[in-house]
């Protein structure tokens with residue numbers, strides 16, 4: 001069989017979506033300027049699907065810093081990997097600021113969150129070690145684990161009995177180290193990892209803890225220090241990871257830990273050792289956005305108030321939005337079949353509200369999950385228009401919101 005033959009089929013991980021490839025449900029084309037309103041299919045829609053938590057995506061001061069940096073350095077500087085020609089004083093300075101903010105001895109920048117997660121995990125383990133990770137971990141973590149030399153085990157989502165039984169099992173015949181891997185805020189459903197108990201268990205069984213806090217970094221805790229900080233266990237986290245692609249509205253990522261661990265990652269994370277350094281445009285922008293994230297209480301409060309208004313409003317309309325402590329607002333709608341699920345998405349989008357839905361296997365059969373991301377930038381009017389749309393669709397389509405399929 002020819003290697004390319006598979007490309008004529010709907011196989012592959014996202015085959016079903018590839019087969020559809022309609023630029024509406026899959027790869028929807030949006031005007032690229034990220035804000036609370038964006039253009040879709042030629043008209044303005046209120047946008048609930050981007051992770052611009054603190055509303056920094058349209059911050060004029062940050063744009064001006066980026067423009068100045070581009071004028072000074074061009075778009076590529078520094079050219080080369082960190083180990084060769086890619087380290088500047090500004091990279092070191094930002095890493096110091098990040099380490100201080102995260103109250104760790106040291107920090108290392110990555111070009112993408114995905115590369116930071118995979119590179120950090122893979123650098124820390126060898127074939128004697130075991131990784132134990134949460135079943136709902138993001139693909140970057142799964143890829144980090146699968147691309148490493150370590151053995152691995154998977155614990156049931158946020159289930160401490162399951163985690164403990166794996167830790168016990170591994171400790172019976174232990175040859176190397178154990179790395180527990182979890183997210184801080186689970187990005188699809190918005191629930192928080194049970195970090196106090198995870199920290200207690202990793203101490204009890206002499207393991208190390210790595211947290212990918214992509215959705216908690218800049219969001220959770222009083223200053224945005226993250227989900228562990230929210231729970232008061234930040235000092236227990238051995239390696240903390242955050243991406244700049246969400247609350248920071250930029251690009252890149254950071255791992256923070258003690259100095260010797262970060263030094264080790266610098267020389268062993270292949271996704272950074274063999275990649276070009278983060279451009280100075282982003283380094284300069286991130287220095288200021290970190291300051292804003294840390295000090296801008298007003299935007300932080302607005303983000304939480306908007307999340308509360310949205311969740312309460314949807315709940316009052318009869319929608320199931322779960323009970324999550326992050327701003328993420330998951331809306332679980334019983335949909336019957338897939339056609340009905342698509343009809344719901346289309347009806348809401350036709351009313352000028354851009355949402356995306358996920359179905360089985362992310363959620364149980366018979367349910368469509370809409371993940372709404374309230375941000376500091378959304379206005380009361382935009383929230384009200386969204387609630388009005390959800391109300392109209394509920395009534396027009398006769399959604400039976402109280403009839404969740406069994407087992408959910």
Ligand SMILES: Cc1ncc(COP(=O)(O)O)c(C=O)c1O
Pocket residue numbers: 112113114115117138140183187212213214215243244245251252253
């Ligand atoms: C939990 C988690 N980890 C890592 C990533 C990858 O981050 P980035 O988009 O910065 O590459 C994401 C992005 O979706 C994420 O949600």
